[in-house]
Amino acid sequence: MNLASLLVGAVQLALVVLGGPLLLGLMRVVRSRLEGRVGPPVSQPWRDIAKLARKQRTRPSESSWIFAVAPLVLVATAATVAVLAPLVTLAPPLASSTDFIAVIFVLLVGSVALALAALDTATAFGGMGASRALTIGALVEPALLVAVLALSMPLHSTNLIAIVANGSRHASTLLGPSHLLALCSFIVVILAESGRLPVDNPSTHLELTMIYEALILEYSGPDLAAVTLGESMRLAIWLGLFVNLVAPVGIAATAHPLALVVGLVALTLKVVVVGIVVAIFEVTTAKLRLFRLPELLAGGFILAVLGVVTGAVMR
Amino acid sequence: MSAFANSLASAAVVVTVGAVVVLWRHRLRSIVAALSVQGVALAATAALLGIHEHDRGLLAVAGLVLLVKAAVVPGLLARVVAANPGARESDPLVNVPASLVVAGLLTLGAFVAARPIVALVGGPTGRLVPLGLATVLIGFFAMVARRRAMSQVVGLLLVDNGIALVAFLVTSGVPVIVEFGSTLDVLFGVVVLRVLLARLSAAGFSDLDQLRSLHD
C-alpha cells in the first residue's frame, strides 16, 4: 500500500460518496419523467441530506447503543468497500486482498447493523422490516455465492481485482455463457440487496408493505442523513461492481492521473446508463408479494448454478 | 476460447435456460414464449454447427427447426392460450422455488451422468451434452410437477428439444432425413395435442388431475 494507491482509494471514495446520492436522484428523475412528471432535481437527495444534517436527532426511549452506532456502521462499511473495490481503477489500496467474498461480507455487516437497530427501537415496524430484510438476505445468499463461484472459475480466485482485470484483458471471458449467466443472477441479487422493485418499493409510504424503509422509520436528523447516504453508496457500489464485471471498459489499470480521469468518466457513464435502465425497469414492474420473492431468488440461484455447470463443462 | 465455442455454448445454454423458465414462470403465455425462444436457440445451435462443418444439410435442418419449433409449434400453442390469455399455472404440484431447486439438482445430475458421452464425443460440441440432457430431465420434471395440460405439452416438447440438442451435439447432425422425420413427427404430435387441448378446455378441463374423475 503506497501513497498513490491511497490517493486512488480517496478518489473512489469521493466518487461514491458524492455520486451515490446523485445516482439515487437520477433514478428518481427518470422515474418521474416516465410517469409524466418533471420530478425533483438530480441533486435532491443531497439537498435532503444537507438539510437533515442540521436537524435534531431523536432516539426511542427503549433503544440502546446499537441504535446509535448502526448508521455509522452502515456508512463506514460502505466507505471501506468504496475505497477497496475495483471501481475506477484496478490499483486501489490493498489490491491483493480485495476479495469478492470479503466485500460481500463487509457490506453485510451494514445490513445486520441496521436490522439490529430496527429491533432495538422496540416498535412493530422495526421488527417487521428486520425480519423481512434478513429473510430476503438469507435467500439471496446462495445465488450470490454460487454466482461468485461461477465468476471465479476462470482464475480459481475470488480476488475481485483479478476477476475484473481478467475480464478487461480477455474479452472472450466476458462473452462466455458462464460469465453471462452469473451476471444475470447477479442482477437479481442487486435488485434484492438494494431493495429495488420488484423486491421492494423504495418510495412506498405504507408501513405494511415496507421492507427496507421499515428499518429506518425511527431515524431522524443526522442519523437519517447517514442512513440515506449509506444506502445510496451501497447502491452505487453494487451497480459499479456490476458494470465492471459486465464491461470493464476504461477502468484504469494504473494509478496514472490521466488513466484515473478516464476511469472516472467511464465508470460514471456506465453506472448512469445502468441506473437509467434499472429505473425504467422499475417503472414497468410491479412489486412482488413477499411470498413470491423466493421464486425470483430461486431463479437467480439456478442461473448461477447453470453458470457453474457451464463453466465446468466448457473447461 | 474461440468465438465458435462460445456462441455454440451460449446457444445450448439458452436451450437449458428456456427449460428453466418454463418451470419459473406462471403465465402460460410466458411459458409458450420460452418454448419459442428455445426453438430459436436450437436452430441457432444447428446453424452454428452447420456453418462450422460446412454442412448444407444441417443448415437446412436449422431452417426447418426454426420454422417448426420456433414458429409453428409455439404458434399453435399460443392460439390455444389466446382463448384464455390470462391463464396461469397458479398452483403447481411442486411449488416454483422447489421446482427450481430440483431443476438445479437435475442439471448437476445431468453433468455427472453425461460423463461417458462427453468422454466419447469430446471437443467443443460433445462437452455441451450435459446441457441437452439437463433439458430432457427438466422437461420430464415439468410434466410431473405441473397441473395444466398446456404445461404438460410444453414439458413434452422440452424433452424433445433436449433430445434434439443432444443429437446435434453428439453426431453433428443425425442423417438429415432422420432429423426431418422427427421434427415433422413433433409437428404432427402437437397438432393432435392441440386439438385435444382445445377439446379438453371446451369440456372444462384444464387441470389434468381433474381427469381422474373420468376413471370413477
Added chain:
Amino acid sequence: MNLRHSLQLRHVDAGSCNGCEIEIGSVFGPVYDAERIGARLVASPRHADALLVTGPVTHNMASPLERTYLAMPEPRLVIALGDCARDCGVFSGGYAVAGAVADVVPVDLEIPGCPPHPDEIVSALRRFTNR
C-alpha cells in the same frame, strides 16, 4: 426557516372529509408535481420537517396528532391545510370535534380553501422550499 429546497411532509388526517386528501393527491401527481420543488411525503414523522394536517381535529385524533408533532425532530413546522383545519369549517361545534389544529399543536402556516386548489398548496409549500 430555510429548508434549502427540501421539505419532507408528514400528512395527518385529523378528521377530514377527504376533500383535501384528493387535492394533496393531485399536488404530487403529474400536473402540479410538488416533488419538483423539493417537497415529498414521508412515512414517518421522524423523517418530516413539516406536519401537513387536514380536517378539524376530532377527539379521537387529538392525541395522535399531538404525538405525531412531538415525534418530529426540531426544527418542525405545522401546516394547517383547508378551512376545517383552520377553524373547523362546517364541522365547527360538532360533537366529535375537539377544535381546530391550532388548538392542539402550534400552527406555522394556514392554507385556506374548501378544499384549497392544488396551485395554492404548491405555492404555499414554496414559501418553505424557496423554489
Added chain:
Amino acid sequence: MIVLALVAGLGVLATLTALVPRAVRVKLVAGLLGLVEIVGGATAIRVLATNHAIVGHTSSLVPFTGVRIDLTPLGALFTLTTAVVAIAATIHWVGYRRHAMSSVSLSSAFALFVTSLLLVPAAGDIVTFLVLWEVMALSSLVLVAHDHAKRDETRQAAWWYGAMTQGGAALITLGLVVLGGHAANPSFSAIAASASHLPAATRGAVFLVLLVGFGSKAGLVPAHVWLPRAHAEAPAPASALLSGAMVNLGIYGIVLARTLLGVGATWWWLVAGFFGVISALYGSLYAATSTDLKRLLAYSTSDNMGLVVIGLSASGLFAAHNAAASSLALIATLVLVTAHALYKSTLFLGAGSVQYATDERDLDRLGGLARTMPVTTAVIVVGALAVAALPPLNGFGAEWLVVQSLVHGLSGADPVTTVATAVFVAALALTGGLTIVAFVKAVGVGFLGRARSESAEHAREVPVSMRIAPAITAAACVALGVAPGLAITAISRASDAVAPNRSGLTATLSGFHLQALRSAVDPLALALGAVAAALVVAGLRRAGGPRTGAKLRVFEPWGSGRAVTSARMQYTATSFAEPLQRVFDDVLAPQHDLDVSHVLESRYYVERVAYASANDDIVERRLYRPVLALAAVLGVRARGLANGSVHRYLAYGFVVLVIALVVVS
C-alpha cells in the same frame, strides 16, 4: 508424558476434592481445575511450538495393554482449544454455583469431564481412547441430568443423550476394534501403518461406522436429536463445554479416522459431505426458527459441525486431484473448529448468565437486556457476529478459508467433485444467511428493545466471574478475527500431522494470504478502515444538528400516533422467523392448532380463540418417534415371554445353551 500424567492426576485430585465441605468446595475444585487446564493448555502449546508429539507408554493402570499416550500436534490443537474453553467455563462455574452446581456429584462430574476432554486427544491407542471417551460421556451425562429430579425436560434430555452417546460409543468401539484386530496392535500408529492392507470394502465399512459414531457425537443430522435437548438443559458451564469442546472431539474422531484409514475412496467423502450439507441446512433452519435461546445455540452447533464436515469432505474429495486445495480445506476446517469453540462457548456462557439473571431462556420473554446487562449483551453481540461469519471476527476468516478451498478445489476437478463443490458452496451460502437470521433474532429479540417480561425488566448484571468468563472467549474471537496470524501456525502444524500443507497459505499477523492461489484477505485492514470511517461519520454527526436547542431528544417509539406502552407490540421471535417458516413450510412442517370457541347463545360471537403452533424437530417426529413406538409395541408383546414361571425361564436358558452348542459345533 509426565505433564500429561500430571494433568490426569490433578484432574482426579480435583474430582476427589469435591468431597470437601460445601463452603470451600467450588473454589478449591475450580482452583485445581484451573491448574489442570493451564498445564494441559501449556503442554499442548509446547507440542504445537516444537512440532514434536508427546509419546509414552505405561503397562500399568489398564490390564493387558496399558496406557499409551500420543499427543500429536493435531490432538494438541484440540486439547488447547478445550483448555481455553474450559478455563472460561470454570471461571463461569464459580459464579454459577447458586444453581445447585456446587453439589458433590456435579462438582466431581465437572472436574472429571474437563479432565477427560483435555486427555481424549492425547490417547495413543484404542483402549486408552475408549476409556477416556467413556469417562467423558458418563461425566457429561451426570451434568446434563443435573436437574432431573425437578424437570421432566431434563430427564428426557438425559435419556436421549445417554442413549445416543452410548450408541455412538458402541459404533466407535466396533470400528476401532476391527482395525485394532487387523493390526493385532491397539496403538493408533500401528493401525495407521496396517490399515492400507485391509480390503477396500472393509475400510469403507469401518469408515462409515466411525463416521456415524463420531458424527453422532458431533451432532450431525439425523443423529443430532440429543443435542438441542442436552445443550439446553445442561447448566451453562457444561453447555459451553459440550458445545465448545465435546462436539469438537467428534470432529477429531473423523479426522482420526482419516489418519488411520487414509483418504480412501471418493464415495466416503460424498457420504460425509451429504451428512454435512444436511446438518448445516437443517441446523441453521431450526436455529433460525427456534425461540428458545439455548436450543437455538444448540441447533447452530449442529449447523457449524455440518460446515466443518463439509470442509473435511472437501479435503478428502480434493486430495486426489488438487493437494493444495485439499490441505487448505483441512486447515480451513480446523480454523472453523477453533473459531466455533470460542464463539459458541461465549454464547453459551452468555446465555447462562441471562438464565441466571432472569430465569428465562425463551426469547419472547427476554428483551431490553442491553440496558440492564450491558456487559453480557456486548459479549453476546460479539459471539453472534462471529457465528454469523461477519468480519472482522474469527468466524469470517474461517468461512472465507472454507470458501477459498472450495473455489480452488474446482481446478482440475472431475464432474462428481465439481457438482459436490457447487452443492457445498450453495449449502454454505444458505446456511450463512440463515445463521444471520437466527442470531440477529437472538440478539435483537432477546437483548434489545423493551423487556418482554417482569423478570427481564428487573434483570441485574451477573456476578463478576460470570462477566469475565465469556469476555475472555469473546476477546479471543476478536483477537483471532483481526489477527488470524496468531493461531494459523499452530493450526497448520496440526493439519500437517494429517496431510502436508501444500496450499501456500501464509498468514501475516493481520490476514490470510494464498500466494499461489492469488487470494488474500486482511480483516485487520478492513476493521481499521471501517473504524476510521465510522469515527469520521460520528464526528460529522456530532458537528451537525440544529443551531439552537437540544441535539438529541429521547422520545417514545413511534407507534403511528398511538402510545406504545406494551412490550407485546414488538415483533416476537416467532413472528420474526415467520416469513422463513412459511418459505420452508414443506421442510419444517410446523404443526398449527387453531381452536375457536363460540359463546353459547350464538355461533357468530367468538368467546375465545386459541392458537398454538409447534415447530418441533421433524427428524425426531418422523424418524425417531415411529421407531421408538415400534420398539415400545414390541416390548409390550415381549412381555408375554415372561409370565413369572421359573420353569419357563430355565427352559429359555436351556434352549439357548443347546442352540449355542449347535452353532459352535
